Each structure stands twice: as structure tokens, then as C-alpha cells.
Amino acid sequence: MSMESHHSPNHQIPLEATTQRPWPECDPTIPTTWSPRTQTLQAIASLWTESGVLYFRSPSSSGKSTLAHLLASYLRHTHPTATVVLITGAALHEIHQNEGVNIEKLLSEHGWRWTGYIESQDNTYIIIDGAEPLYTDYSFWNDIRRRSTAYHGPHIAMFATQGLPRACPTMKFPGIEKPVYINARLGRAMVVLSQPTEEVNVGVCLKREEVREMMVRLGVSRYLEAEEIVWELTAGHAGAVGVLCHFLRAGEDGDIPELLTNVVVTRKRCGLRLKYEFIERIEQMVNEQRLHGFPLSEERAEVVGRLRDCWGRGGFVVPKARFGELGKEDPWLDECIAKRYLHVEGELDAAGSIVVGFPSRLHGFYAECYRACCPLWIGWVVSKHTARKSGFGHYLGVRGWCPNPDFR
Structure with missing residues (x-):
């Protein structure tokens, strides 16, 4: 554990140690060094004044922690009298469980003064990075509901990989049978997705100029x-x-520009041009715990087999009523979701369908590259009917493929 402090030594709250130093060139005292992220931060701050609670939902590796740290620095610079708390969901959940107190009492015991000063409550910003450990903490969400409906109170922002994909009067989380109502007053809570939407003009992911x-x-x-x-x-x-940038740097003495041109021209077969370096670079970063949501190397063939159908159709669309039964009938599907090889998008349309797809385009691109480079059919072929009947591509992934020796 390390400590994240505010303007005085008394204003401290436990924060899990992190080795991530996103945008190390950023100086929180010089706003111009945040460019071009400044416009995104300004848009988020504007949303926050309208809503008591912001919920940032985006897949793994999309930049949520980066944005959380930048947002805290931005607020401390633009609102020097504000109280800004940056804490991980895991740290908050651990203290919450051990001490058995609500969030107001919890934070006040660590030096934060909530009661008696309405003005200070309106000038308090709490940023929770990685809210997943709090999904099933009913008392926490009751506190959030109370704050989101109160006229005065602190502003709360949560960053997580799962949750409701659009602003709505309820939020449904894994492991909770009944919806959790956090914004009984419509408009007091908003959901920010990976990319901008009609309702919210800002997203978690980088814009084109930010990618550059x-x-x-x-x-x-x-x-x-x-x-x-x-x-x-x-x-x-x-x-x-x-x-991709690490891959480009590693191949500076190769034919990277030509390879990238072929990615666009013949994308379906671009894996053959990559000569395995792309996949190996991804797996190296996974094994070094610098990237999440990708299958480890020893599980590669099995996972790609399970994802075969998903890649072909760009994702599964399953009726909500059917989704629970599908998980019971097909344990491979549940396992893929649990290991984050697949990502559950939630209720995306009026019919309440569930979409299951890849966590990001790069995850799908990984599967495509591997399929193009590695698998070779030998011996016998299993019919699609047999494969579907036996599980989510189980035979296709385990018995039907012969991996290229160069991939071992």
C-alpha cells in the first residue's frame, strides 16, 4: 500500500501501489502539457457538474487508469480549493469490508470532513479506479444512490470494465439479481463509454489526434x-x-511499412506476413503483466478454437432470456467470458439482447493473425454439428488442429 495525499498531510487515504506512469511527461501544474487530452478532461469536468455520479465503462487496456490519474491532476490544478480523492476499488472494498462502515464514515475517519459544510461537499470529487470489487457491495451502492439523489453532495466517478452500457435509471452488475438503482432522479448519473455517443460527447478511449x-x-x-x-x-x-508501437519499434530494421500497407490491402491474410512477431510480442507483454485480456501462450490453440465462430460473425447476439441457459449448456462459453477472452456488452437494444464479442479490435486481430499463421487441418475433420453439440468449438480447438512447430 502507498498513500495518495492531497494538499495537507492530514488529507490521506490508502491507495494501492501502482507502477503505471501514464504520460510521464505530463506536469499537473502546466495544463498545456496535457494536450491533446485537455479537451477530453474539460468535457468530463463539464459532465460532472451536471451529474452527481459518472460511471466510466470501457474494456481492458482502454486507458481508464490513465484517464483517472489525469482527471485527478486536472481537478487539483483547476480547482485548487477542492478536495480530490483518488482511490482504487480494491482498496476501498478492503477497508469497507474490514471496518464495516459506510463510505461517509469511512472517509471521514481518514481525515475527510463531509458533515457540517454543504459547500465542501459540493466541492469534493471522489475518483474510484477499478470499481469491479464493489459490484456486490450492497451498502456501498446504497450510499451511492443516496448521494446521487441528494441536492448537495460529493461528485463521484467510477472506472470499470463492466456495467450498464448506456445512461439508464438502473445499473445491473454480475452477481446481483436485482438492479441497483443509483439515480432515482433522472440525469443525476451518467455512463461514459469507450467512444462518444449521442447522449455523451466524450469517451474513455483516445481520439485520433491522441493516438498520434x-x-x-x-x-x-x-x-x-x-x-x-x-x-x-x-x-x-x-x-x-x-x-503496436512496441511492435513497430522492435521491427525498425525490417519491412514494417510494407507490412502495414498489406494489413489494409489484404487484411484477411495479413497474419502470414507478420511471421509470428506480432503474436509473440503480445504474449510477451501479457506474460509480463503489462497487458490484460489476452490468452496466455500455453492456452493458445484451445482458445482460438473456441473463438472461431465469434470472429467469423463479429460476436454473438443472444436474447437475454436465453443467455443464462446458454451458459449452463455451454461451459466453454462461460469459461471464455470468465477469462476475459470474450467480453459481454450487456443489453444493447430494445429487445434486450446480449452481445458477446472481443474485448477490443486488437483481441480480434490477434485471433485472426493466429488463425492465418498457425492452424493446419490434418487427419480427420469434425463437422460443425459435432463441434457445436460438444461445446463452444471444443473439438475444433483441441482435437482438430495441428500447431505449427514454430509456435511452440
Whole structure:
């Protein structure tokens, strides 16, 4: 544990240690160094004045922690008299469980004064990075509901990979049978997704110009002509942009520009041109715990087999009523979701359908590259009927493929 402090030594709250130093060139005392992220931060601050609670929902490696840290620095600079708390969901959940107190009493015991000063409550900003551990903490969400409906109170922002995909009077979380009502007063809570929407004009992921800025910061400015390709493959996910930039730097003595051109021209077979380096670079970063949501190397063939149908159709669309039964009938599907090889989008349309797809475009691109490079049919072929009957591509992933020896 380390401590995240505010303007005085008395204003401290436990915060999990982190090795992530996003945008290390940023100086929180000089707003111009945040460019071009400044416009995004300004838009978020504007939303926050309208809503008591903001919920940022975006897949793994999309830049949520980066945005949370920048937002805290931005608020401390633009609102020097404000109380700004940055805490991880895991740290808050651990203290919440051990001490058995509500969030108001909890934070006040750590030096934060909530009661007696309505003005100070309106000038308090709490940023919770990684809210997943709090999904099933009913008392926490009751506190959030009370604050989101109160006329005065602190502003709360939560960053997480799951949750309701659009602003709505309820939020439904895994493990909770009944919806959790956090904004009984409509408009007091808003959900911010990866990309801007009609309702919310800001997203968690990088914009096109921010992708370019990140490429410059990561030392691949000589490949800026590939900016459009990087954007197309990553959709602005910061972690995915980082992987591609590392790949570009590692291949500076190779034919990277030609390879990137072929990604666009013949994308279906581009895996053959990558000569395995792209996949190996991703897996190296996964094994070093610098990137999440990708299958580890020893599980590669099995996972790709399970994802085969999903890649072909761009994702599964399952009726809400059918989704629970599907998980019971097909344990492979549940396992893929649990390991984050697949991502559940939630209720996306009026019919209440559930969409299951890849966590990001790069995850799908990984599967496509591997399919193009590695699998070779030998011996016998299993019918689609047999594969579906036996599980989510189980035979296709385990018994039907012969991996290329270069991939071992």
C-alpha cells in the first residue's frame, strides 16, 4: 500500500501501489502539457457538474487508469480549493469490508470532513479506479444512490470494465439479481463509454489526434503515416496502441511499412506476413503483466478454437432470456467470458439482447493473425454439428488442429 495525499498531510487515504506512469511527461501544474487530452478532461469536468455520479465503462487496456490519474491532476490544478480523492476499488472494498462502515464514515475517519459544510461537499470529487470489487457491495451502492439523489453532495466517478452500457435509471452488475438503482432522479448519473455517443460527447478511449500524440511519445514518430492503420486496429484503446508501437519499434530494421500497407490491402491474410512477431510480442507483454485480456501462450490453440465462430460473425447476439441457459449448456462459453477472452456488452437494444464479442479490435486481430499463421487441418475433420453439440468449438480447438512447430 502507498498513500495518495492531497494538499495537507492530514488529507490521506490508502491507495494501492501502482507502477503505471501514464504520460510521464505530463506536469499537473502546466495544463498545456496535457494536450491533446485537455479537451477530453474539460468535457468530463463539464459532465460532472451536471451529474452527481459518472460511471466510466470501457474494456481492458482502454486507458481508464490513465484517464483517472489525469482527471485527478486536472481537478487539483483547476480547482485548487477542492478536495480530490483518488482511490482504487480494491482498496476501498478492503477497508469497507474490514471496518464495516459506510463510505461517509469511512472517509471521514481518514481525515475527510463531509458533515457540517454543504459547500465542501459540493466541492469534493471522489475518483474510484477499478470499481469491479464493489459490484456486490450492497451498502456501498446504497450510499451511492443516496448521494446521487441528494441536492448537495460529493461528485463521484467510477472506472470499470463492466456495467450498464448506456445512461439508464438502473445499473445491473454480475452477481446481483436485482438492479441497483443509483439515480432515482433522472440525469443525476451518467455512463461514459469507450467512444462518444449521442447522449455523451466524450469517451474513455483516445481520439485520433491522441493516438498520434501517443505514437510520438512512444518513439515511433517515423511511422506516423501508419496512424490511420493503428487507429483502425485499436479503436483508440491505449493498451492496444502501446502494443503496436512496441511492435513497430522492435521491427525498425525490417519491412514494417510494407507490412502495414498489406494489413489494409489484404487484411484477411495479413497474419502470414507478420511471421509470428506480432503474436509473440503480445504474449510477451501479457506474460509480463503489462497487458490484460489476452490468452496466455500455453492456452493458445484451445482458445482460438473456441473463438472461431465469434470472429467469423463479429460476436454473438443472444436474447437475454436465453443467455443464462446458454451458459449452463455451454461451459466453454462461460469459461471464455470468465477469462476475459470474450467480453459481454450487456443489453444493447430494445429487445434486450446480449452481445458477446472481443474485448477490443486488437483481441480480434490477434485471433485472426493466429488463425492465418498457425492452424493446419490434418487427419480427420469434425463437422460443425459435432463441434457445436460438444461445446463452444471444443473439438475444433483441441482435437482438430495441428500447431505449427514454430509456435511452440
